[in-house]
Amino acid sequence: MSSVTVRVPAKVNVQLSVGPLRDDGYHDLVNVFHAVSIFDEVEARESERLSVRVSGESAELVPVDDSNLAIQAARALAKHAGRAYGVDLVIRKAIPVAGGMAGGSADAAGALVACNELWGIGLPLDDLMEIAADLGSDVPFSMIGGTAIGTGRGEQLSELETNGTFHWVLAVADGGLSTATVYRECDRIREASGEQVAWPQVSEPLLAALRTGDARALGDALVNDLQPAALMLRHSLARTLEAGREFGALGSLVSGSGPTCAFLAADAEHAADLAAAIAGTGVCRSTSTAYGPVGGAQLV
Ligand SMILES: C[C@](O)(CO)[C@H](O)COP(=O)(O)OP(=O)(O)OC[C@H]1O[C@@H](n2ccc(N)nc2=O)[C@H](O)[C@@H]1O
Numbered sequence: 001m002s003s004v005t006v007r008v009p010a011k012v013n014v015q016l017s018v019g020p021l022r023d024d025g026y027h028d029l030v031n032v033f034h035a036v037s038i039f040d041e042v043e044a045r046e047s048e049r050l051s052v053r054v055s056g057e058s059a060e061l062v063p064v065d066d067s068n069l070a071i072q073a074a075r076a077l078a079k080h081a082g083r084a085y086g087v088d089l090v091i092r093k094a095i096p097v098a099g100g101m102a103g104g105s106a107d108a109a110g111a112l113v114a115c116n117e118l119w120g121i122g123l124p125l126d127d128l129m130e131i132a133a134d135l136g137s138d139v140p141f142s143m144i145g146g147t148a149i150g151t152g153r154g155e156q157l158s159e160l161e162t163n164g165t166f167h168w169v170l171a172v173a174d175g176g177l178s179t180a181t182v183y184r185e186c187d188r189i190r191e192a193s194g195e196q197v198a199w200p201q202v203s204e205p206l207l208a209a210l211r212t213g214d215a216r217a218l219g220d221a222l223v224n225d226l227q228p229a230a231l232m233l234r235h236s237l238a239r240t241l242e243a244g245r246e247f248g249a250l251g252s253l254v255s256g257s258g259p260t261c262a263f264l265a266a267d268a269e270h271a272a273d274l275a276a277a278i279a280g281t282g283v284c285r286s287t288s289t290a291y292g293p294v295g296g297a298q299l300v
């Protein structure tokens with residue numbers, strides 16, 4: 001086999017509840033991930049050396065040195081297997097870079113699955129998931145996709161049963177936001193307000209909405225504790241969210257650490273109308289529609 005291609009979805013967080021800052025610099029979360037139909041492709045080609053190339057959406061913003069998460073994933077898998085494997089990784093990006101939709105994590109998950117196949121290692125999913133968690137808090141979810149609750153720093157997953165398909169509009173902003181900076185801003189806002197940080201709890205109305213496929217109830221239950229921090233760092237996002245509400249989104253929130261905003265629609269037609277209306281106001285760089293849940297990293 002000389003080449004293997006894997007497709008990996010983006011995510012939105014339908015609940016992101018952030019607990020107190022831990023001693024290791026992470027926060028305990030209740031993180032309800034939902035995989036949506038925007039996909040990066042990671043192709044692994046036989047090679048003597050480790051290298052990566054990136055094309056597509058904002059490819060010029062993605063590093064092609066050892067800081068690339070897909071290269072880190074290939075290296076970690078080779079180390080686990082105890083061999084000095086090489087691979088040429090070719091990434092085709094559709095997921096916005098530094099957009100709060102787990103783009104780098106998707107590429108890391110894609111590289112793990114693709115290299116496991118290309119190199120004929122045959123490592124079981126459980127072992128791949130452990131390597132994934134070491135690479136980043138969002139990487140395990142990118143492996144499995146669907147809808148799942150992440151606890152701990154978001155890496156301890158339990159899959160959720162959902163019904164039907166949810167339709168989304170994504171409003172992509174100009175430029176990204178650093179995840180670490182957004183968490184730091186969240187801590188700063190909390191410290192300044194003197195607020196006692198509660199232990200994060202799963203939202204029962206949110207779980208019920210997912211279980212029954214009730215988009216209207218899900219729209220009411222969407223929550224993101226990082227949203228005030230993202231809005232503080234990027235004031236223009238308030239107008240983006242406002243446009244969604246104005247044009248009848250069932251719910252609007254910043255996706256993860258932002259700056260992408262996600263809007264829930266009633267159905268595919270409503271999503272298309274909403275995407276066009278929001279784009280027409282000029283409050284974001286571009287809009288697209290997507291549906292979820294979709295599966296995780298998969299060979300194509
Ligand atoms: C915002 C989310 O995307 C929501 O799914 C994730 O929580 C972030 O996941 P990620 O990008 O995979 O993040 P990581 O690479 O693990 O961590 C980047 C930085 O984000 C902060 N971080 C991340 C996860 C977490 N539970 N608490 C944190 O405080 C830490 O400062 C960390 O140094």
Ligand SMILES: Nc1ncnc2c1ncn2[C@@H]1O[C@H](COP(=O)(O)OP(=O)(O)OP(=O)(O)O)[C@@H](O)[C@H]1O
Binds near residue numbers: 068069097105177
């Ligand atoms: N393969 C990759 N694709 C995109 N960014 C990468 C990749 N590897 C490393 N990076 C770096 O990671 C940073 C964050 O990018 P990424 O697209 O993962 O952010 P994000 O979607 O906001 O992440 P998350 O939602 O997991 O917090 C980028 O600014 C880039 O420098």
